[in-house]
Amino acid sequence: MYAVVETGGKQYKVSPGDVIAVEKLSGEPGTLVELPRVLMVNQDGSPRIGSPLLAGAKVMAEIVAHGKGPKVIVFKFKRRKNYRRKTGHRQGLTQLRIKEIIMEV
Numbered sequence: 001m002y003a004v005v006e007t008g009g010k011q012y013k014v015s016p017g018d019v020i021a022v023e024k025l026s027g028e029p030g031t032l033v034e035l036p037r038v039l040m041v042n043q044d045g046s047p048r049i050g051s052p053l054l055a056g057a058k059v060m061a062e063i064v065a066h067g068k069g070p071k072v073i074v075f076k077f078k079r080r081k082n083y084r085r086k087t088g089h090r091q092g093l094t095q096l097r098i099k100e101i102i103m104e105v
Contacts (some may be wrong), residue, residue, distance in 0.1 A: 001014070001015065001016070001041070001042065001043050001044070001101055002014060002015045002041075002042050002101075003015075003038055003039075003041045003042070003057070003059055003101045004038070004039045004040040004041075005035045005038050005039065005059050006037040006039060007022050007023070007025075007035055007037065008022050008023030009023075010022070010023070011039065011066035012102075013051075013083050014059060014098045015098065015101075016099065016100055017098060017099060018097070018098045019065060019095055019096065019097050019098075020069055020095070020096050020098070021067075021069070021093045021094070021095050021096075022093065022094055022096060023091065023092070023093065023094070024092035024094050025063065025094045025096075027063050027094075028039060028063065029063050029064060029065055029066070030062065030063065031062070031063050032060060032061070032062055032063075032099070033060075033061050033062075033063060033072065033096070034058050034059070034060055034061075035058065035059040035060075035061060036058050037053060038046050038050065038053065038054045038057035038059060038101075039052060039054065040054065040060060041054060041057050041101060043101075043103065048103075054081060056103065056105065057101070057102065057103050057104070058102050059098060059100070059101050059102070060098075060099045060101075060102065061096040061097060061099060062096065062099055063094060063095070063096060063098050064087065064095040064096065064099045065094075065095045066092070066093070066094050066095075066105070067092075067093050067094075067095070068090040068091065068092055068093060069090055069091040069092075069093050071088045071089070071090050072088065072089045072090070072091075073086065073087075073088050074086070074087045074088065074089060076095065080094055
């Protein structure tokens, strides 16, 4: 059984027991969070697809840890104008462990 969920503007294919890194969510480690934006659920080989969301479906996950992603360098440059700007960015991430996929009929 797996589901496709959307969080932080990105889509993730998840199964119970998976650990995924998503954009930062509020909450302490150990807290259960609900991911209500479920796009698709495949249960026993029979997929159910929403348009765009699947009604009555949600994914329960536990916050494992908070952290930061890899540094992304942003370098702006204009030739012959002596213009250079270098900045970096590290996106805040939350690790989630998927507990269960709930399908209400």
